[in-house]
Amino acid sequence: MMSVVNDCALGGMLVVLAPLAHFEQYPDVYQGVELGCANSANNFCVTGHRVALEHVQASLSKASIGAVDLPVLYPFHSSYIESIKDKVMTLANGVAIQSPHIPYYSSTYGRLIKESD
Numbered sequence: 001m002m003s004v005v006n007d008c009a010l011g012g013m014l015v016v017l018a019p020l021a022h023f024e025q026y027p028d029v030y031q032g033v034e035l036g037c038a039n040s041a042n043n044f045c046v047t048g049h050r051v052a053l054e055h056v057q058a059s060l061s062k063a064s065i066g067a068v069d070l071p072v073l074y075p076f077h078s079s080y081i082e083s084i085k086d087k088v089m090t091l092a093n094g095v096a097i098q099s100p101h102i103p104y105y106s107s108t109y110g111r112l113i114k115e116s117d
Helices: 002-007 021-025 050-062 079-093
Strands: 012-016 033-040 043-048 067-070
Touching: 002 079, 012 033, 012 050, 033 050, 043 050, 050 067
Parallel strands: none
Antiparallel strands: 012 043, 012 067, 033 043
């Protein structure tokens, strides 16, 4: 697994405490980063290299928009990690898919996951 991590581009993720429309309305603020995901109606995540994320965070701060730097080393949910896709798929190819043995709850469904899910 370490060889996969060594091949991944370093970077990070930043949660922006604003509606997703802000990303689309102010592309100059988000230069050099990508939209990672929309967490809710009022916040979203951008990913990219650390320097670009620092510029975004500074611009947001000047506009009194909150942002939270996530403590990650890699820009997940972005094209920046495409370089490891083939290696990850090769590793995953050897994993046998089966029903879970330990009960777990889903934050998406808000309940215990059933085998039929």
